Amino acid sequence: MSRDQILSNLRTSLASSRSWLAGEAQGASHDIPPYVLPPADNLADQFTAELRSLSGQVYRVGDDAGAVGQIGAILAEKGASQVIAWDMREIGLAGLPQLLAARGVALAATDIQGGGRHDRLQELEPASICISGVEAGIAESGSLLLRHGPGRPRLASLLAPYHIAVLRSSQLVRGLGDALAQARSRYGDDIFTATSNLTLITGPSRTADIEMTLSLGIHGPQEIHVVLIEQAAAAR
C-alpha cells in the first residue's frame, strides 16, 4: 500500500538526514512574534492606512447607527437590489435588517447544498453586493480574518463585485500571529469543528498576470468596503 511505502521511505531517508534537519530547526526560535512593522499608536489608524494603500475603502464610524447609514449609502450608490449576506445575527449590526427592508433590497438564498446546486448558483450570480462580518482585523496588513460556518457562507465575501465587511475596533489585532493566537485561545482544538474554512482577505481581488500590471476584480470582489465601528471613541 502506498501509504506504508511512502512512510517507510520517509523513515529510511530521515535516518540519514534527521539530525541535520533537526539542527537547522534549532537555528532560530519558532515563536518570534512575526511583526513586520514597528508598533503603532493606534491600530485603527494603521489598519485604515494599510487597507487604503491596497485600494480598499475604510469608513470609520462611531456606532451601529453610523455603520448602517454608511452601508445604506453604498447600497444606494451601487443600485443594489439583491445582496449575498451572512445571517443577520452573525453580522450582529443593529438596524441592518431594517435598512435592507426599507430599501427593498432582497437577501439572496445562500444555501447551495444538495440537489439543484448549479441552478441556485445561477440565481446568486446577478447579486452585486456581499455583506459579511469578520472574526478579526489585522492592523499591520489591513487584512480581515473570516471564520466561515453555518450562517456565515463563504460566497458572502466572494461572489459579488462589491464586498462590505463590518468590523469593530475591539476586533483589531496587531499582526497575523496575534489573529491566529486569538483563534487558538478562543476555540482551542475546535477551530475547525463546526466549520471547514477560515479565510484571510487582504484587499480587493487582483491579478498582475499580464505584464505584471495590476488589475482589480479578476475573480473575487473588485472593491472591498470595510465599515469600522470605533465604539471606544463613541463611549468617550
Add this chain to the structure above:
Amino acid sequence: MTTQSISFYERVDGALHDASLKTALSRATERFIGNRAGAIGALSDEAALRDTARAIRAGALSRLDELLAQLATNVESRGGTVCWASDGEEARTYIAELAKARGVRSIVKSKSMASEEIHLNHALEEAGLEVVETDLGEYIIQLAGETPSHIIAPSIHKTREQVSELFHQHLGVPLTDDIQTMTQTARTALRQRFLKADMGISGVNFGVADEGAVVIVENEGNARLSTTVPRIHVAIMGIERIVARMEDLGVMLQVLARSATGQKLSVYTSMISGPARSGEEDGPEEFHLVLLDNGRSKILGGEYAEALLCIRCGACLNACPVYQAIGGHAYGGVYSGPIGAVLTPLLQPDLPEAYMLPQASSLCGACQEVCPVRIAIPDMLLRLRADAVKAGKAHPVEKAAMRGYVMTMNNPAVYRAGGRAARLGSRLIGRKGRIRRLPPPLSGWTHGRDFPTLSGTSFGEWWEEREKKRKEAAQ
C-alpha cells in the same frame, strides 16, 4: 510537447533571440524585484523572519513521517478522504476514477505546480473530462497551448499584445491594448465555468498537521471559487509542503507573500479542513487530499534534501540573471529558474537533458541571497553538475566549465573580480561544512582555465561563446 522535443541548446538559443520574450521578461522580472525590495524594506527584522521560516520548515521536514500521518488522520477525522500517491500515475488514476465515479463532467482548476509536475490535465482530458485553468496566467497559457514559465506568474513570457490576440481568437472579443478590459473578459468567461463545474482541483501551499487543514494562497479569488462552488474539492499536495502547527502560518504566510509578490499578505488565504460541515450553506460536499510523493521521500535522504525546504515563492527566478535572459520554458521542466534547475533533475529525471539544467546558472549566488528559507542553491547546482559528469552524461565543454567553477572555488581572488560573485565566493569558502559535502570527483579536480561566465560577461555573451566551443567540439 514542443518544449521537450527540441534540445536544451536550441531552447536556450531560441529564447535568447526571441525579442518579444525578452520584452515580456524584462518588464515582468523588474517589476517583481522592485515589489519584493519594497516589501522587504518595510520589515523591521527581515533576517530574523527568514531564519524563523527556515527553522520551521526544517523542523517540519525532520518529522515529516510523523506529521504527514497526523495530517492524514486529522483530514479523515474531519470527513475528508486521503489518497497517498507514490507517483504521478497513482495520483492521476485516483482523480480520474473519482471524477468518473461521481459523474463529473466539468472541472475548474486553480494553480498547482504539483499537478503540472504530473501532467494531470492531459490525463483528465484523455478521460473525457473538461478541465479549465482559472488562474488568469494559467488560463492564458492554456488557451495558447503552452506550459507555465514561472512558478508565480505562469504567463510572464506573454506580452499584452499576445494576450489580446489570444482572447480575440478564442473568445471572439475585439482586440484591445487595455489590460483591465482583458481581465474583465477573463472574469466573465471563467465565471460561468465555475458555476457549472462539478469538481474543483487546487494545489496546496501548506498542509497544517495539527488541524488537518490545507492552506491555499492566491490573489485572484479563483482558488476560493474552485474550493467553494463545486460539490467536490480535490487538493494536491507535495508531501514536503507541511508545517506542524497552525501558528507556524503566522511566519510562513508573510514570508511567502513578501518573497513572491512583495505583498504583506496575499489577497486570499484559505484554510480548509475537510468538506463543508452540516449547516454550512456552501463549500464542497466532498474533500479529497492527494499526498504526492513522486520521488520526494527518497530526495529527503540524499544530499539534495535541502531543496525540499522550498516554498515555491519564485524569488530565486526573478533574481537569476540566467532566468532573466532565457525565461522559464528553456528549462524544459515544470520548475524553472535556479530551484527548477535543482528540482527538475530530481523530480523529472526522465526528462531528456534534465541533467543539463544545473548548467543554466552562473552561480552568482543571487538566488540564495533572496531565498526566504535560505536554500544553498548554488552548492546544490555544483553537486548536480558533478553527478552528471560522474554518470558520464556531461559533455566535454561542461567538463571544462566544471573545472572553471572548481578553480573558482579554490581561488577566491578570481571571484572578487565582480561584485555579487565576490560576495558568494567568500560565503562559499566561509561555509566549510558545505564545501566538505561535495562529492569526491569534484574535490579531486584542480585548476582549470578561465572561469566560464560571470563578472563582465552577460549571460548572452557567455552563451554565444559557449555555443561556438560546443560546435567546435562536436566537429
